[in-house]
Amino acid sequence: MTSSDRTALVTGGSRGIGAATALRLARDGADVALTYVQDKEAADAVVRRIEGYGRRAVALRCDAADAEAAGGVVHEAADALGRLDVLVNNAGIGLVGPVTGFTPADVDRVLAVNVRAVFLACRAAADRLADGGRVISLGTALSRYAGGPGATLYAMSKSALAGLTKPLARELGHRGITVNLVQPGPVDTDMNPAGGPFADGQRAATALGRFGTTAEVAALVAYLASPEAAYITGTEVVVDGGHAA
Template sequence: MNSSSNRTALVTGGSRGIGAATAIRLAQDGVDVALTYVQDEAGAQAVVRKIEGYGRRAVALRADAADAASPATAVHDAADALGRLDILVNNAGIGVLGPITSLTDADIDRVLAVNVRAVFLACRAAAGRMSDGGRIISVGTALSRYTGGPGGTLYAMSKSALAGLTKPLARELGPRGITVNLIQPGPVDTDLNPADGPFAAGQRGATALERFGTTDEVASLIAYLASEDAAYITGTEVAVDGGHAA
């Protein structure tokens, strides 16, 4: 992989899980990183210390993606703190699961605000601050590519919107050499969906590899798409799902 030295990134939802693994992996590749968090300040600061341990600059920004003003503010604060913005990783997201008849208006509003509106607003702000040759990578879900279990309608719908954002935005920003891609993770071992949790057996059995993925495996794909080596990959969806959709 070509060096990413002197590049900067914003990773939303970077205090734990895929976001934390991504922030750390980018730092290992020579990227200075800003990350957002909502409540887990201790986790965010732990990630900052790990990034600094690799000799890179790091900043943790408190930002609630459900707040309409927050995504753009995070982009501008990250660019100001690090001096520029080369990479945006839209990782922050929430899931509210349950039968469609049980979902409240508040559930719907918050999921769409975080998983759809916040991503769009961050991309809009980044388009104005990002250097030519930049990278935008969003984290979706394999549940938007095949029929998942009952109760996933709202979450899958919200994440499916990211494909509709990725492709035309890649066309729009392509003349500037900015790539826009979407990754679709399958079951990944995180605090919210542990590999030994009550719903893990069915997810594990549905993959070709018969196991959960790790956050580091997902982060490695994001790091590749953020690298110079991936300059000719844009407007696409890349599954990292252990063969769940095979």
């Protein structure tokens, strides 16, 4: 697998970190499939930009809360692209609020999207990834350090990804497949804008005193997806501006 003949699936690739990652992988020479839930227009816009790099691209609708779809989209992507070298588990949802305010339905949906869907995508990828492939999941710095009140459900769900990453790296290592977890700090996205009502506290919690950009996170994901990162596996890599340093 060279840097210019790879294929990748980026879940939640129509906006934010997912879109930046899909574009960076394409710029580095990969054909890319990306998933979206509702915003087909945004997904199609990313596809057109990828095609502008001279790479193949496809947008696949997938609600990660649907167990069958969460694993099935990996097979769809591999079939559409002819093979699969990189899986980026980016799709996720974040519900914040007092712990006493979450309903059982809230808990079920967050765990379905942030935990179950990632596991099912990894299970499918274990069948479809080429030897020497990559699995990269997106977590959060809030699962490593104390965040503000209201993050209990989100942080709990993302913490599960560390428990998945390490044994999966052992299980797939004999095929040269690496499995890693990226832990971003505050990143300027539509879901968590740098000018939002909770931004000042997040900014103050970083050593650099600022939000990260989606491109900075995408650059780390692209490195972990590259041949140069072939000896990095089973670990958490933090890109958080020195959050709570």
